[in-house]
Amino acid sequence: MKRNSLIICRGGGDLATGIVHRLHRAGFRVLVLETDHPAAIRRQVSFCEAVYEGKATVEGVTAQRIDSVSEMEEVFARGCVPLFVDSKGASIAELHPDVVVDAIIAKKNLGTTKEMAPLVIGVGPGFTAGVDVDLVIESMRGHNLARILEEGSALPNTGIPGNIGGFTKERVIHAPTEGFIKNIHQIGDVVEAGTEIARIYENMDESGNFSGASVAVPATITGIIRGLIREGYHFPKGFKIADIDPREGELKNCFTISDKARSIGGSVLEAVCHHVNTCS
Numbered sequence: 001m002k003r004n005s006l007i008i009c010r011g012g013g014d015l016a017t018g019i020v021h022r023l024h025r026a027g028f029r030v031l032v033l034e035t036d037h038p039a040a041i042r043r044q045v046s047f048c049e050a051v052y053e054g055k056a057t058v059e060g061v062t063a064q065r066i067d068s069v070s071e072m073e074e075v076f077a078r079g080c081v082p083l084f085v086d087s088k089g090a091s092i093a094e095l096h097p098d099v100v101v102d103a104i105i106a107k108k109n110l111g112t113t114k115e116m117a118p119l120v121i122g123v124g125p126g127f128t129a130g131v132d133v134d135l136v137i138e139s140m141r142g143h144n145l146a147r148i149l150e151e152g153s154a155l156p157n158t159g160i161p162g163n164i165g166g167f168t169k170e171r172v173i174h175a176p177t178e179g180f181i182k183n184i185h186q187i188g189d190v191v192e193a194g195t196e197i198a199r200i201y202e203n204m205d206e207s208g209n210f211s212g213a214s215v216a217v218p219a220t221i222t223g224i225i226r227g228l229i230r231e232g233y234h235f236p237k238g239f240k241i242a243d244i245d246p247r248e249g250e251l252k253n254c255f256t257i258s259d260k261a262r263s264i265g266g267s268v269l270e271a272v273c274h275h276v277n278t279c280s
Contacts, residue, residue, distance in 0.1 A: 005098040007272065008033060010089055010112065012048030012063065013040045014227075015123065015139070016103035018261025019268045020047060020081060021061050026269055029076050031095070032063060035087040039235070041227030041243055044187055044255045050083045052230065059257060069095060092116050099272055102127070103264075105139070107157045119275045121268060125154045137267050139260075146263040148271055162260070165246035170221050173197075173242035175235050177215045180204035183231045188254045191219040197228070197242065204232055221246055226254050 005028075009020050012034045023030045038048035047063035049056040056063045063081040066072060069091050075082040084091060089111060092100060099119045102112040108126040114134060122132070124139035129149045136149040141162040144155075161172045175181075179200040191197055197219050202212030208231075219225075227243035235241065245253060257265075 004029060006031060006095060007099040007101065008089075008092055008095065008097040008117070009101045009103055010110075011102070011104040012038060012046060012050070012083060013103070013105060014042040014046050014258065015105055015261045015264055016101075017045055017047045017058055018257045018265040019101060019103050019123070020063075020265075021058060021257060022262070022265035022269045023272065024061055024081055026273075028272065030081055031069075031072055031097075032081060032083040033086045033089055033091065034083060036085050037233075039229060039233060039239075041229050041240060042187075042254075042258075043227070043230060045257055045261075047081065047083060049230075051085060056083075089116070099275065101268055102133070118279070119272070121271055123154075123264060123268070125156050128153045135271055137264055137271075139264060141260065145260065146267040148267050161243075165223070171223070171244045171246060172240060173217060173220055173244070175200060175237055175239045175241050176217065178235065178237050179215070180210060180232055180234050181217075181229060181241060182210050183228055185225055185228070187225050187228050188251060189225050190223070190248055191225060191244070192222045193219055195219045197225060204234075208232055217241070219244055222248075224248055224251055224254060 007030045010033050012032045020030050034048050040046035047056050050063045050065045063083045066082045072082045097117045100117040101121045103123040114120050120133045121135045123137045127133045127136045129136040129151050138144045138147040138154045140155040183198045185197040196216045198217040199214050201210035201214045223244045223246040226245040229241045
């Protein structure tokens, strides 16, 4: 494998962005594959926003949406990361990548197999090293975060978010009802517990006008809105839509890659470099 070979990352959310950012900065060519309606809440640090905006820049690295894989080389030549809408990964067989990283973080395998590339890496639960992928990267916070597993699986999802400032599940907000979201506050805003940060409406037309019955979404704790799903997104009841950081002095964290994403990104980079050195 050479440095001008191709790495494909399935997923462009905040954890995947940490991986892609690190690989790109190390000189590797990475293509991101995403769905047509990604639902990241940490949108300021997620390359998947390029699906909607055409481009997304995170810590000096820009991802640019392409409409055909034939545009990929032009984007690489500009020093950017190409992003292609391909939720099923159909383009992988066409492109014959050297490495595939599944960082969708779906808590289950959505179709990634060892046959997709000489090195296939799965991030988080849902994969078994040596069975459906070659390596698994642990995504659970704790002593084993970002550990590279050559056999077995990552720890199962507990449904309890990591502890930040003494808060776990309290800091994450789930939709109280199905509908379309209208954001009243934005990522980076400081809010008090009980403040209405968004409202969920029954209907939204093509022009973005909201109507019908609505339900308020209050802040669960006092702090900074670190993540908030894109306005107009439609979701079912119980869907994760926001994240509040209780550390009011940590505003910059809303706009920079997290420690977790950097750690996982470092382990993926290590695995890729080991593969490069072994196969060269």
